[in-house]
Amino acid sequence: xxxxxxxxxxEEVHEKSMKFTMDDLAKRLGISKxxxxxxxxxxxxxxxxxxxxxxxxxxxxxxxxMKDDELHLVDKIKKVITVIPKYNDFYNWQILDQMRKTxxxxxxxxxxxxxxxxxxxxxxEQGIHEGIIADQNVELLMKLIIDATNSTLxxxxxxxxxxxxxxxxxxxVDILLFGFIKKSDD
Numbered sequence: 001x002x003x004x005x006x007x008x009x010x011e012e013v014h015e016k017s018m019k020f021t022m023d024d025l026a027k028r029l030g031i032s033k034x035x036x037x038x039x040x041x042x043x044x045x046x047x048x049x050x051x052x053x054x055x056x057x058x059x060x061x062x063x064x065x066m067k068d069d070e071l072h073l074v075d076k077i078k079k080v081i082t083v084i085p086k087y088n089d090f091y092n093w094q095i096l097d098q099m100r101k102t103x104x105x106x107x108x109x110x111x112x113x114x115x116x117x118x119x120x121x122x123x124x125e126q127g128i129h130e131g132i133i134a135d136q137n138v139e140l141l142m143k144l145i146i147d148a149t150n151s152t153l154x155x156x157x158x159x160x161x162x163x164x165x166x167x168x169x170x171x172x173v174d175i176l177l178f179g180f181i182k183k184s185d186d
Contacts, residue, residue, distance in 0.1 A: 002039055009050065013098075018043075018098040081120065082166070093153045151168075
């Protein structure tokens, strides 16, 4: 039931922004407010559950990639950058801006998570140490990668250009890792 409530919460956010009520959510679900309150005491609690769920899922998927000894370092980097949690459509600039205004503590958690990427930093440093990645300023590389991947939060751009978030992330990673200059057919 909690997953169903979180899905309905996301639908309400997309339709009404963060301005919907628990009444609206109960109606969408076809349940009483009492039943809704048996699972979550407030919109904030649902929001926290969604954030917890996506961050936990992101960490679990990333951990699996990091521990996969079969993957080449470049493949690990690509897979780590392209991890997408189940509620990824929750993470877009419009919703995050609303969250910043109405739920600043939750926004701060998400904002921090969008700008910290210890596992990726570890992979890049390993790549530089092993000579696979050019010796560059790691902080600059991290900023470029984080800013590029966070650009997928601009869903309008990708919608207008008929591109999914997954396709966008794959293209971003390919450009960041391999450049955009066409290689000659030597």
